[in-house]
Amino acid sequence: MQYWLMKSEPDEVSIDDALAAHGSTVAWFGVRNYQARNFMRDAMRVGDGVLFYHSSCDEPGIAGIAEVASTPYPDDTQFDSKSAYYDPKATRENPRWVLVDVRATQKTRLMTLPELRSIPELADMQILRKGNRLSITPVTPAEWRCIMRHINK
DNA sequence: GCCAACGTTGGC
DNA sequence: GCCAACGTTGGC
Numbered sequence: 001m002q003y004w005l006m007k008s009e010p011d012e013v014s015i016d017d018a019l020a021a022h023g024s025t026v027a028w029f030g031v032r033n034y035q036a037r038n039f040m041r042d043a044m045r046v047g048d049g050v051l052f053y054h055s056s057c058d059e060p061g062i063a064g065i066a067e068v069a070s071t072p073y074p075d076d077t078q079f080d081s082k083s084a085y086y087d088p089k090a091t092r093e094n095p096r097w098v099l100v101d102v103r104a105t106q107k108t109r110l111m112t113l114p115e116l117r118s119i120p121e122l123a124d125m126q127i128l129r130k131g132n133r134l135s136i137t138p139v140t141p142a143e144w145r146c147i148m149r150h151i152n153k
Numbered sequence: 154g155c156c157a158a159c160g161t162t163g164g165c
Numbered sequence: 166g167c168c169a170a171c172g173t174t175g176g177c
Contacts, residue, residue, distance in 0.1 A: 007175090033160075033174095056175055113176075131158035133174045 002048045003139040004039070004068070005127055006102065007055040015052050015064035018104035025069050025103040029077045030085045032097060036136040040100045041072045049144060050102055053127070054110075055135075061112040062147065070101035108151045121146045 006028065008014070018026045031037055045068065052064040074095035077085035090096040116122055126137040139147075 035160095060176070131174095133159065135174085 002043065002045065003051070003141065003144040004044065004048060005051040005053050005062075005125075005137050005139050006066075007053045007135040009056045010054045010063070011057065014054065015104055015107050018052065018064070018066065018102065019107060021104075023103065024105070025101050027075075028099045028102050029075050031075070031099060031135060032085065032087070033135060036134055037097060039136045039138070041098050043138075044068045044072070044100055046070065049139075051139060051144075051147065052102075052104060059110060059112055061110045061116070062108065062151065063110055064104055064108050065106040065151075066102050066104045068100050069103035072098040072100050075099040111147065111151050115150075119146065119150065 008028075010017075012030075013026055018024060028040070031040065048068040050066040050068060051062050052066045054060055054063045074092075075085070075097040077083040078087040078090040078095065078097045079092060080086055081088075085097075087096055113128075116125065117128055122128065122143055125139070125143055126132055126134065
């Protein structure tokens with residue numbers, strides 16, 4: 001069992017959107033970074049814990065809890081020439097981008113970046129490092145437990 | 154809107 | 166294979 005933090009722009013897919021989706025499950029489309037893709041393709045397992053993070057918005061932070069709900073499969077938006085995520089170099093025979101399904105399990109209070117930064121145990125979290133841009137990052141069991149403890153207060 | 158950080162592209 | 170130029174991310 002591993003833990004992850006996954007960024008989503010709430011304008012596109014928020015924790016509320018995910019909870020309202022069929023089976024509270026959404027396809028994590030649009031990842032176009034090889035490192036983040038490789039986490040989904042190679043490391044994630046069904047049932048892994050996910051921190052649902054809202055990025056590029058008024059109040060960035062952890063907004064809910066989710067879990068990995070599928071094995072990896074091709075991201076259809078790469079084949080759609082009308083999509084912002086279209087990749088002309090990808091083909092159905094040779095997909096370049098994969099995704100997993102993510103099932104939202106709980107909307108939480110918003111744990112903002114300043115709050116996360118204020119917790120000494122979380123000082124090494126990848127999301128808090130300067131220049132962090134990766135949209136999917138691993139979370140250690142200790143970080144996960146710490147966040148679970150704080151988020152329900 | 155700014156800008157630091159970092160990934161990608163493409164000429165050589 | 167190097168690396169400069171360029172593009173993107175994302176908090177502020």
